[in-house]
Structure formats: structure tokens, C-alpha cells
Amino acid sequence: xxxxxxxxxxxxxxxxxxxxxxxxxxVVLIAIPISVKLFLDYLTSIGDNPFRIGIAPNQLPxxxxxxxxxxxxxxxxxxxxxxxxIAVISVCNExxxxxxxxxxxxxxxxxxxxxxxxxxxxVLSIVMSLAVGLVGLITGFFLSPVKSLPFIxxxxxFLPAYTLHLIAFQLFCMIAALIIKRxxxxxxxxxxxxxxxxxxxxxxxxxxxxxxFWADLLPIKAIGNVIPLPxxxxxxxxxxxxxxxxxxxxxxxxxxxxxFVADRLMVKxxxx
Amino acid sequence: xNVLETHNLHKTYGRITAVxxxxxxxxxxxxxxxxxxxGSGKTTTxxxxxxxxxxSSGGFSWFGKTPTHHQRKKVGAILEKPNFYPxxxxxxxxxxxxxxxxxxxxxxxxxxxxxxLLDRKDDPFKTYSLGMKQRxxxxxxxxxxxxxxxxxxxxxxxxxxxIAEIRQLILDIAETGKTIILASHLLDEVQxxxxxxxxxxxxxxxxxxxxxxxxxxxxxxxIGAEDLGSALESVQRAPGYISHKIxxxxxxxxxxxxxxxxxxxxxxxxxxxxxxxLNTIKKTLEQQFMEIVTNYA
Numbered sequence: 194x195x196x197x198x199x200x201x202x203x204x205x206x207x208x209x210x211x212x213x214x215x216x217x218x219x220v221v222l223i224a225i226p227i228s229v230k231l232f233l234d235y236l237t238s239i240g241d242n243p244f245r246i247g248i249a250p251n252q253l254p255x256x257x258x259x260x261x262x263x264x265x266x267x268x269x270x271x272x273x274x275x276x277x278x279i280a281v282i283s284v285c286n287e288x289x290x291x292x293x294x295x296x297x298x299x300x301x302x303x304x305x306x307x308x309x310x311x312x313x314x315x316v317l318s319i320v321m322s323l324a325v326g327l328v329g330l331i332t333g334f335f336l337s338p339v340k341s342l343p344f345i346x347x348x349x350x351f352l353p354a355y356t357l358h359l360i361a362f363q364l365f366c367m368i369a370a371l372i373i374k375r376x377x378x379x380x381x382x383x384x385x386x387x388x389x390x391x392x393x394x395x396x397x398x399x400x401x402x403x404x405x406f407w408a409d410l411l412p413i414k415a416i417g418n419v420i421p422l423p424x425x426x427x428x429x430x431x432x433x434x435x436x437x438x439x440x441x442x443x444x445x446x447x448x449x450x451x452x453f454v455a456d457r458l459m460v461k462x463x464x465x
Numbered sequence: 466x467n468v469l470e471t472h473n474l475h476k477t478y479g480r481i482t483a484v485x486x487x488x489x490x491x492x493x494x495x496x497x498x499x500x501x502x503x504g505s506g507k508t509t510t511x512x513x514x515x516x517x518x519x520x521s522s523g524g525f526s527w528f529g530k531t532p533t534h535h536q537r538k539k540v541g542a543i544l545e546k547p548n549f550y551p552x553x554x555x556x557x558x559x560x561x562x563x564x565x566x567x568x569x570x571x572x573x574x575x576x577x578x579x580x581x582l583l584d585r586k587d588d589p590f591k592t593y594s595l596g597m598k599q600r601x602x603x604x605x606x607x608x609x610x611x612x613x614x615x616x617x618x619x620x621x622x623x624x625x626x627x628i629a630e631i632r633q634l635i636l637d638i639a640e641t642g643k644t645i646i647l648a649s650h651l652l653d654e655v656q657x658x659x660x661x662x663x664x665x666x667x668x669x670x671x672x673x674x675x676x677x678x679x680x681x682x683x684x685x686x687x688i689g690a691e692d693l694g695s696a697l698e699s700v701q702r703a704p705g706y707i708s709h710k711i712x713x714x715x716x717x718x719x720x721x722x723x724x725x726x727x728x729x730x731x732x733x734x735x736x737x738x739x740x741x742x743l744n745t746i747k748k749t750l751e752q753q754f755m756e757i758v759t760n761y762a
């Protein structure tokens with residue numbers, strides 16, 4: 194398995210898009226807590242309080258331990274698109290260059306090819322989650338009033354949940370790439386679905402057709418649901434501050450389905 | 466020993482049958498030409514034996530064993546066109562191929578040397594000419610020092626110099642005793658390079674045999690002389706004479722197989738005629754091909 198992952202890493206580390214996209218991921222990762230902090234300080238300094246609550250904006254416990262993990266991982270779930278792009282480009286390029294065929298001709302089994310892609314996605318997701326963990330620790334160390342270990346570790350399960358989210362998201366993108374095979378069309382199609390079609394469907398299912406349960410079964414919504422939106426609690430609304438087990442179950446089910454579909458697409462089809 | 470055997474190998478795309486119940490045997494040490502027009506199923510056949518295309522039915526065996534991806538590491542192959550990562554240098558592309566084939570990257574240097582790309586090894590693949598790409602592909606195929614090499618239309622799209630280089634490269638490789646399977650739609654190419662051949666048409670195997678049958682039924686000599694008339698007269702009295710054809714400025718004479726050109730030359734000289742041109746004509750693949758195709762038509 195390690196050999197397969199190293200093969201995929203070799204392919205990627207020699208490309209520009211991989212470093213640009215993962216670089217962007219890291220840059221935004223670091224930039225978000227800093228800019229949010231600066232923005233809240235600025236709001237406080239000019240005495241504006243858009244949140245209509247009794248405390249100054251920079252007193253919001255956004256970066257306090259316990260809260261920080263859910264806040265960060267939920268925010269960072271938008272970054273998964275960068276890793277999704279990497280997955281799409283790496284799969285589509287193999288078809289464009291004909292190298293997917295050549296890899297097989299050279300002696301990789303198709304399942305090995307599949308495992309090398311999936312294996313690398315998993316490793317990349319773990320590495321990026323660890324980066325999120327590091328950013329969380331550093332931010333909390335500077336900004337959190339409580340720094341004792343039990344508080345730090347409480348709710349840290351959002352990190353592995355974030356890893357799962359990244360893996361599932363990349364698999365979803367990879368499947369689109371395996372079906373469409375053209376990078377441009379795949380990326381456009383994915384963006385259209387993720388940012389336009391599915392949100393509209395979700396809105397209709399929730400508020401128009403009154404079938405909110407089905408909205409939670411739509412793939413992007415479902416794989417995002419492992420990290421519930423944390424911010425309503427700051428305006429005193431009831432919020433899930435843990436990884437909801439029912440959503441985790443649906444998420445794992447999706448992971449299985451994605452795994453199975455990607456495997457079929459790569460192992461059973463002609464590679465032309 | 467058969468390096469490759471296919472057993473009723475069959476592939477359909479919807480209603481189109483690309484390869485029809487194909488039974489092929491490729492013996493070790495031969496240069497096997499797979500001859501057929503475009504669309505006759507050559508690439509589909511190679512795709513199946515290389516694991517890229519899934520057969521609809523039938524099967525094949527490499528080295529007498531059920532095929533696995535590990536055996537493919539012992540088979541060097543190019544299918545359709547050279548497939549490499551365009552932004553990687555030749556060297557990096559070969560490093561990757563070594564990782565996949567699980568061979569040491571020590572092989573890269575000698576292989577690049579053999580295909581004459583050593584001085585360009587750090588340039589990106591996309592900057593290569595088609596001939597260089599083809600040579601790099603042949604080099605990559607040789608990384609694992611395989612027993613079998615498969616080339617699919619290796620000279621397609623190349624200029625005459627490139628074609629000559631690639632053919633020479635293939636002949637050099639064949640010299641080392643490796644088995645080579647060469648798919649081509651060019652009779653001439655198969656004739657120049659191959660020892661055995663098979664003809665495919667619309668997925669059917671029409672014929673399989675040797676390119677130069679050892680048991681010729683007769684030999685044909687081309688004879689040119691200043692006085693063609695008396696040369697013909699003399700030749701007709703030569704031992705082993707069968708028949709003749711008069712061409713524009715020379716004769717094409719058929720003799721029994723035991724006759725050597727020297728015998729004919731001596732006979733002519735004894736009659737006071739000196740041949741200005743004497744050439745043995747091999748029965749060409751084209752003639753064989755035409756015979757086969759007419760028989761099946």
C-alpha cells in the first residue's frame with residue numbers, strides 16, 4: 194500500500210497544480226483565524242456591534258477551546274474544494290495523457306491504481322486535518338482564556354470528522370472525474386452541482402416540500418453534516434455541539450457507496 | 466514454447482465485433498507481425514492481452530500461465546501512442562515506470578543510452594519530437610529487461626529518418642533474442658522486421674505463418690544484360706530452368722530451388738554473355754498477402 198501511495202505522490206509532487214492548490218489550502222487555513230480576529234478587533238474598536246448581543250465582538254468565544262474545533266472545522270469544510278480540484282485534475286490528466294492505460298500496461302493492476310488514488314486521498318486528508326489541528330492549537334494557545342488539557346481535548350473529535358469529510362468530498366469529485374474524464378467540464382459540473390443545484394434542492398426540500406430528512410441525504414449535504422453549523426449558539430439558538438451519530442452513519446454509508454462506485458469505474462471498465 | 470496464447474478471444478462493442486474468436490500463438494524468440502488494415506482489431510487485441518481492455522469472452526495466457534498484472538511487468542509494451550506525463554522530464558517518467566515495474570532505477574541510464582536520448586533526459590516529454598517520444602516509449606518498455614516487447618504501429622506518423630531509426634532499434638532488440646509482437650498496417654514494415662505474421666481482418670484471423678517460408682518451391686532471379694535476347698536464349702538452356710518473364714530491361718526467370726545464382730552466372734559466362742544485373746527475388750509478403758486475401762475473398 195505504501196508503494197502505491199508513493200507512486201501517486203510521485204505523480205503529484207512533480208506537478209504545479211498540486212502545490213498551488215495545497216498551498217492555497219494552507220494559506221487560507223492560516224489566514225482565516227488571523228483575519229477573523231483582526232476583523233472582530235476592528236469592529237470592537239469602532240464600537241459597532243452587528244451581532245446584537247451583549248458583548249463586544251472580540252469577546253465572542255470563537256477561538257476558545259472546546260468551541261474552536263467545531264468552529265474551525267466547519268469553516269474549513271469550504272476548503273475541501275481545493276483538494277477536490279486536485280483529485281479531479283489528477284484523475285482527468287491520467288485519461289488525457291493516456292497514462293492510466295500505460296500504468297496498467299506497465300504492470301499495475303487496476304485495483305492497485307484505484308488503491309493508489311484512494312490511498313493518497315486518505316493520506317492527504319489526514320495531513321491536512323493535522324494542519325488544521327496545528328492551526329487550532331496555535332490559535333487557541335494565543336486566544337483562548339482556558340488552556341488546560343481536558344478543555345483542549347474536548348470536542349477534538351471534530352478533527353477526525355473533518356478527515357472523513359475531506360475523504361468523502363474528494364471521492365465524490367473523483368467519481369465525477371472518472372465519469373466525465375475532462376478536467377474543465379468536470380470542474381464546472383462539480384461547481385454547478387455543489388454551489389448551485391444542491392443548495393437549491395436542499396432549500397426546496399426543507400422549506401417548500403417539507404421533506405427535510407431527504408435534504409440530509411443529498412451527497413454534499415450528507416457528507417458535510419458530520420460537522421453541524423456551530424454559530425447559531427452565539428445568538429442563543431440550540432445547536433449540536435458534537436458529531437451527530439445519525440449523520441455520521443449516513444456519512445459512512447456514503448463513503449462506502451463512493452468507494453464501491455469508484456472501484457467499479459476503475460476496475461471493471463475499459464480504460465479508453 | 467509459446468510466450469502468448471489466446472483462446473477464442475472475443476470483444477464486442479455494442480453490435481460491433483472488434484475481435485472475433487481469435488486464437489493466436491506467439492512462439493518465444495520470434496518477431497511476430499500482427500498485420501491488418503486500420504480497424505481490423507489489432508489494437509483491441511493488444512489492449513486485451515495487456516489488461517487495458519476487458520475481453521467479452523475467451524481468454525489468453527502469458528508464458529503458459531493465467532495472466533496477472535505481475536506478468537505485465539515482464540512485458541514491455543506501447544499501445545497506440547507513447548503515453549507519458551507531458552510536464553515530467555524523460556528521466557522522471559522513467560523513474561515512475563521503474564516504481565511501477567518494481568525495478569531499480571539503475572536501468573534508466575543504459576536504456577536512455579540505447580535509445581539515444583541521454584542528452585535530452587532532463588527535458589520535459591512535451592518538448593520531444595514524435596520520433597523521440599516513440600524512442601522513449603521503446604526505452605521505457607525495455608526498463609524491466611522484459612522477455613516480450615509489444616509495439617503497436619511504432620512508426621506511425623514518423624518521417625523516413627524516424628521510421629528507419631525505429632525499425633533498426635526493433636531489429637537490434639530482436640537480435641538479443643527477445644520476443645517481439647509488432648502490430649502494423651504496413652506490409653513492407655512487417656516484411657522488413659518480422660519473422661512470423663498473422664493477418665487480421667474485421668477481427669477474424671485470416672492467416673498465420675512465416676514471413677520468409679524456408680521451403681520455397683522455386684527461386685526467381687532477375688537478370689539484366691546488354692543483349693537481352695541472347696541472354697534469354699542461353700538461360701532457357703540453363704539447368705533447372707522453369708519459366709521466364711520479360712520485363713522492360715531485364716528478365717525474371719524462375720528456377721528450381723537447388724539452383725544458386727552463381728550457377729546461372731557461370732552458365733551465362735560460358736555462353737559469352739555477362740550479366741550486368743543479377744538479383745534473387747524473394748517471394749514478398751505482398752504476394753503472400755494477395756494470395757491469402759484472394760483465397761478468402
